Amino acid sequence: MALKNLLALVVLLGVVGVSVAKPYGNPLGNPRVKxxxxxxxxxxxxxxxxSIVRRVTFQYVSRRPxxxxxxxxxxxxxxxxRGxxxxxxxxxxxxxxxxxxPPNLTLRGYEVVDAAKSALERKCPGVVSCADVLALVARDAVAVIRGPWWPVPLGRRDGRISRLSEANLPSPFADVKTLKNNFRVKGLNSKDLVVLSGAHTIGVSSCGLISSRIHNFTGxxxxxxxxxxxYVRTLKKxxxxxxxxxxxxxxxxxxxxFDSHYFNIVAQKKGLFISDSALLNDFVTKRYIQTQVVTRGASFAKDFSDSMVKLGFIQILTGRKGEIRRKCAFVN
Structure with missing residues (x-):
């Protein structure tokens, strides 16, 4: 796609994104929303x-999709x-x-968040939280590659605590029962689990995370x-x-x-992680996968948008809690 057309797309999506009804509060009765x-x-x-965050995000993601x-x-x-x-x-x-x-050592893209925050500090010092910047950057980055758009309600504040010991993230080696519990305690249900797993339609992993699964599963x-x-034979090569x-x-x-092709892959038992394959072991998540395959992802974009809005409300800090960091990597 030509650069001019891609810019037009991002601008158009931005207009759509702010036209959704507001304000947002406590979606679906999530008891963790304060x-x-x-x-x-x-x-x-x-x-x-x-518009500042969108411009910075486009500058980076258009060069490195x-x-x-x-x-x-x-x-x-x-x-x-910690929300x-x-x-x-x-x-x-x-x-x-x-x-x-360990799960975060392969995270990339900090420079995008930092660049957006720096641009905002020049324009509106001490006003916009890093938590809000990250939420917007994630949405706008997906929009650049023509993925789904979702509204991002704003007003989060930044936490002052970050502990390695608390980084207990859903594991790519987890079974579906464990995954459902991981999501449930965050106010997300089984549908959110399978919908957000659909984000695996983009991106890569590494051989190290699947080695035992394809070479020596039970020893x-x-x-x-x-x-x-x-598929195992292909991966082994x-x-x-x-x-x-x-x-x-x-x-x-x-x-x-960014499309619904991931669900076709999982249905064919080609999910890369155990956590992908595990989605076939639950009635709700399996039925959703089958529906997306049959309908060619008819509802996936809307479902993903809805689940991303819910995700963005997990254990948020508002009011006088937390702070507005001047630099995202350091507390004030």
């Missing part, structure tokens, strides 16, 4: 903030630990912050029987037993497009 967010929270405090998956993942990891408070962005001299936890040189044997670095597409054949 206070309300509003789509127009910065209307008078920093009226250009969304793989950042879309990385920034979406960062927002998810932030919200699942959507920007705590994943904090650095620690002792390397004991969330970003130092007898076998592979996971939940995987399609022909790419990932040797000692290879931990080679990248592997999470949605083979469609890893650069």
């Amino acid at each position: 206070g309300d967010l509003d789509l127009d929270y910065y209307r008078f405090k920093c009226p250009q903030m969304e 793989t950042l879309a998956a990385a920034l979406l993942r960062m927002h998810f990891h932030d919200c699942f630990v 959507c408070d920007g705590s994943v962005l904090l650095k620690s001299p002792n390397r004991d912050a969330e970003r130092d936890a 007898k040189g076998d592979f996971d029987p939940a995987m399609n044997p022909s 790419r990932c040797k037993p000692t290879d931990v670095r080679t990248p592997v597409d999470m949605d083979p054949g469609s890893a650069r497009r």
Whole structure:
């Protein structure tokens, strides 16, 4: 797509994004929500903030489209630990912050958040939280690659605490019961689990995370029987037993497009992670996968938008709680 057309698309989506009804408060009765967010929270405090974040995000993601998956993942990891408070962005001299936890060592895209925050500090110093910047950057990055758009209610404040020990994120090795519980305690249901797993339609993982699954699943040189044997053979050609670095597409054949193809892959038993395959072991999540396959993803974009709005409300800080960081990597 030509640069001019892509810019026009981003601008158009931005207009759509702020036309949704507001304010937002406690979606679906989530008991963990404390206070309300509003789509127009910065209307008078920093009226250009969304356009500033959108411009910076476009500058980075248009040059490096793989950042879309990385920034979406960062927002998810932030919200699942201490809520959507920007705590994943904090650095620690002792390397004991969330970003130092093993699941977060492969996070990318901090420079995008920092650049957007710096631009905002020049325009509206001390006004916009890093938590809100991260939420917007994730949404706008997906929009750049022509993925779904969702409204981002604003008004989060930044947390001051970030602990490696608390980074207990949903595991790619988890069964569906564990995953459902991980999501339930955050106010998300089984549908949210399978819908948000659909984000695996973009991005890559590495051979290291699937090595045992394809080479030595039970310690007898076998592979996971939940995987399609022909797909295992393909993966073995790419990932040797000692290879931990080679990248592997999470949605083979469609890893650069944000679409519903991921559900076709899972239905064919080609889900890369155990957590992907596990979605076939629950009635609700399996039925959703089958529906998306049959309807060619008819409802996926809307469902993803709805679940992302819910995700953005997890354990938020509002009012006088937390702070507005001047730099996202450090508390004030």
